[in-house]
Amino acid sequence: xxxxxxxxxxxxxxxxxxxxxxxxxxxxxxxxxxxxxxxxxxxxxxxxxxxxxxxxxxxxxxxxxxxxxxxxxxxxxxxxxxxxxxxxxxxxxxxxxxxxxxxxxxxxxxxxxxxxxxxxxxxxxxxxxxxxxxxxxxxxxxxxxxxxxxxxxxxxxxxxxxxxxxxxxxxxxxxxxxxxxxxxxxxxxxxxxxxxxxxxxxxxxxxxxxxxxxxxxxxxxxxxxxxxxxxxxxxxxxxxxxxxxxxxxxxxxxxxxxxxxxxxxxxxxxxxxxxxxxxxxxxxxxxxxxxxxxxxxxxxxxx
Amino acid sequence: xxxxxxxxxxxxxxxxxxxxxxxxxxxxxxxxxxxxxxxxxxxxxxxxxxxxxxxxxxxxxxxxxxxxxxxxxxxxxxxxxxxxxxxxxxxxxxxxxxxxxxxxxxxxxx
Numbered sequence: 001x002x003x004x005x006x007x008x009x010x011x012x013x014x015x016x017x018x019x020x021x022x023x024x025x026x027x028x029x030x031x032x033x034x035x036x037x038x039x040x041x042x043x044x045x046x047x048x049x050x051x052x053x054x055x056x057x058x059x060x061x062x063x064x065x066x067x068x069x070x071x072x073x074x075x076x077x078x079x080x081x082x083x084x085x086x087x088x089x090x091x092x093x094x095x096x097x098x099x100x101x102x103x104x105x106x107x108x109x110x111x112x113x114x115x116x117x118x119x120x121x122x123x124x125x126x127x128x129x130x131x132x133x134x135x136x137x138x139x140x141x142x143x144x145x146x147x148x149x150x151x152x153x154x155x156x157x158x159x160x161x162x163x164x165x166x167x168x169x170x171x172x173x174x175x176x177x178x179x180x181x182x183x184x185x186x187x188x189x190x191x192x193x194x195x196x197x198x199x200x201x202x203x204x205x206x207x208x209x210x211x212x213x214x215x216x217x218x219x220x221x222x223x224x225x226x227x228x229x230x231x232x233x234x235x236x237x238x239x240x241x242x243x244x245x246x247x248x249x250x251x252x253x254x255x256x257x258x259x260x261x262x263x264x265x266x267x268x269x270x271x272x273x274x275x276x277x278x279x280x281x282x283x284x285x286x287x288x289x290x291x292x293x294x295x296x297x298x299x300x301x302x303x
Numbered sequence: 304x305x306x307x308x309x310x311x312x313x314x315x316x317x318x319x320x321x322x323x324x325x326x327x328x329x330x331x332x333x334x335x336x337x338x339x340x341x342x343x344x345x346x347x348x349x350x351x352x353x354x355x356x357x358x359x360x361x362x363x364x365x366x367x368x369x370x371x372x373x374x375x376x377x378x379x380x381x382x383x384x385x386x387x388x389x390x391x392x393x394x395x396x397x398x399x400x401x402x403x404x405x406x407x408x409x410x411x412x413x
Binding site: 018019020021022023028031033066067080084085086090091093094095096097157 | 339340342345346347365367368369370373374397398399400
């Protein structure tokens with residue numbers, strides 16, 4: 001792609017989020033802003049194949065030049081086709097003339113979730129939305145995704161088929177990717193772990209998913225062979241180097257220990273099509289083989 | 304500008320006709336659809352001037368976007384002004400088929 005005064009002539013963008021993003025020629029691009037968002041998006045979409053999440057967006061990492069300077073971005077296919085993408089925020093605004101954050105502000109956690117789910121089901125006609133929401137929030141807790149605001153809960157709309165849940169995406173705020181303002185590389189995990197904040201209902205991931213479980217039951221299953229493949233680790237390493245690779249692996253190991261309750265042994269019918277025995281046998285803890293520990297890994301992020 | 308006349312469109316279909324008076328800070332609309340998702344103000348039939356400003360903002364890239372100069376440079380602008388931005392972009396975004404058409408401005412100073 002050429003460095004140009006216009007990054008993508010003829011491209012369009014969205015009104016949401018702080019990341020620079022473009023849709024162009026059937027692809028969506030989101031640029032790193034506060035740290036390694038593209039790495040987080042890429043890894044999270046890769047890990048989703050080990051879960052029973054029915055639909056999610058696959059991302060790759062690319063470098064794109066802007067005015068002669070290379071920036072890292074994640075890239076996905078444009079999955080919209082003729083559908084439109086609408087956020088929960090917009091649904092409440094257009095169909096209820098409500099600011100969802102303001103409306104639920106004074107409610108207790110259980111009431112917040114029930115109000116949100118009942119409203120979404122009424123507006124969209126989507127059945128059992130509580131189960132889908134629970135699964136999404138469980139996965140967000142697993143990947144430490146701090147970006148699940150109501151702007152980042154999406155639905156598809158098509159004039160013929162009506163509303164449907166959007167495939168899962170927007171993982172850029174996972175794995176403590178904000179190294180610029182919130183989780184700098186100079187601090188250990190113990191120093192920064194108290195700053196982790198869930199969204200959209202309460203800042204505590206565990207409280208949020210416990211409340212969802214009490215209403216809708218556990219929904220997320222994770223295959224116990226989950227890991228970063230050597231291909232994913234190689235890609236991460238080539239774009240971000242040792243530190244980000246090690247940090248994401250450290251966090252993934254920590255989360256696997258924390259979320260053991262969601263883990264089950266492989267059963268072919270439960271997991272996504274990508275999860276077959278051929279791929280499974282190829283999954284190797286890549287960092288142990290390919291990427292020896294960096295001498296620069298801060299204390300607390302070491303394996 | 305003192306007043307503006309805008310059409311909000313879904314593809315080629317007009318969904319909301321908007322008249323804005325920037326001096327009186329008043330807005331008058333006429334909807335041509337009953338489906339809230341394609342209306343500029345959804346079910347709100349009496350939008351305020353702030354509602355109008357929020358609507359225009361909702362058709363732009365966010366003010367706090369990373370590398371704002373890059374976005375402004377692409378549009379030939381030197382500051383973040385949602386009204387000027389949507390005049391350049393026609394309020395077109397990646398996630399839907401909506402757009403804005405400015406029919407007339409009176410006293411063309413933004």
